[in-house]
Amino acid sequence: MNPIRLASVEAFAYRVPVKSPIKVAFGTFRDRPFVLVRVRDVDGAEGWGEAWANWPAVGAEHRARLVVDIGERLVGKSFDSPQHLFQQLSKSLEVLVIQTGEVGPIAQAVAGIDIAVWDLVARKAGQPLHRLLSAREVKSVPVYATGINPDEPEKFAAARQAEGHRAFKLKTGFGHDVDVRNLRAMRAALGPDAVITCDSNQTHDLQDAIAFVRAIEPLRLDWFEEPMRVDAPAANWETLARESTTPLAGGENLQGAQFDGPIAGKVLQVIQPDVTKWGGVSGNLDIGRRTVAAGKRYCPHYFGGGISVLTSLHLLAAVGGEGLLEFDCHPNLGREAVVGTLLPVKDGRVPVPQAPGLGAEPDLEALGPYRTWAPPA
Structure with a gap:
C-alpha cells in the first residue's frame, strides 16, 4: 500500500x-x-x-x-x-x-x-472496500428493517414485509404493556417465520427487564437490544442473561477495549458497534472479526445516512458470520442521495456494491438546499 x-x-x-x-x-x-x-x-x-x-x-x-x-x-x-x-x-x-x-x-x-x-x-x-478488507466473495447480505415506531408498528412492518423484508426491529421502552402489545401484534401480522427483534435504548432497570423478557418469551425474538444502561453493574447484566431466553444485544455505545468483555463473555450474544460512533473501519474490522471468531453475531448498528450504511455493509460482507445489516426504511434524503437504487431489498437481502471503494458517492447538488454549515472561506 x-x-x-x-x-x-x-x-x-x-x-x-x-x-x-x-x-x-x-x-x-x-x-x-x-x-x-x-x-x-x-x-x-x-x-x-x-x-x-x-x-x-x-x-x-x-x-x-x-x-x-x-x-x-x-x-x-x-x-x-x-x-x-x-x-x-x-x-x-x-x-x-x-x-x-x-x-x-x-x-x-x-x-x-x-x-x-x-x-x-x-x-x-x-477494489470494492469489502474485497480490500477480505478475500471473501460476497454478493449480498441479509438486512433487517429498523426504526419501527411504537404507533401501530404491525402495519408499518407488514408494509415492509410486502416490499421484501424478512426481519424487523421494534423500538421499545415506552412502557411494559405498550411494548408487549406491539410485539405480539407484530408476530401475529408477520407470521411465525419472520425475524423480530426489539431495542429499548437502555430504559429498563433490572426488575423491569426481567419482567419484560418473561412476557416476550413466547414470541421467540432473535434478540433484545440495550435493555438496561450500558454502565449498569455487571452483576445485573449477568442476572438478566440468566433469566432471558431471548439473546441480549448491544455495542453501539461502546468504544475500543470496552468490547473485550462483551465479546469474550456470556452476556451479549449479538455485538453491534456503530462504524460512525467509534472506530470507523480501522477499529470495527477487528471488533467484527473477533465477534465472529467468538461464535457470536456481528450486526453493525446503523441509523444515519448513505455513507454509513454502505460502510456497515462492506464491513459485514468482509467479516462474515450470521449477522444482519441494520436497514433504515424511513424516507431519508441523506441516504437516498448517496445510495440511490443501489440497495434494493429482495427476500430479506441487499446486494453488496462491487464498484471501487464504498461503491457510491453523495449527490451534493440534491443535498445542497439542506446544508446547514460550511467552513469559512
Missing part, C-alpha cells in the same frame, strides 16, 4: 426534514441530521466518510466543525495505512478528549475521517 498523504479534509453538515417524526425511548427525530466527510490526497483522489450525528439534531454542525479542526492535523503528513492514520490521530487527541470531556463527538469525527480514508484507498486500488 502506498503512503497516504492528505491534501484536505472537508465536512458537510445537513438537516433533512421528515414527513413523520421517528420515536425512540430517549427522544423524537423531527428531522434527519448527518455529517459527510470528504478527504482528498495530494494526487487529487478523494474518499467519502460520515460522522455520527443523528441525535440531537443540533449536534451535526458541531461534529462538522470538529472534523475540519481535527482534519487540519493530518494535512501534509504521511501515513503508511488507514490503520496507521487512525492510531496516530486517536493517540494525538487523547489530551484533547480529557480537556473537553467530549469523548463521543471526537471519536465520531475521527470515525468519519477514517471511513473517508478507507474509501479513498479502496478507490485508488480499484
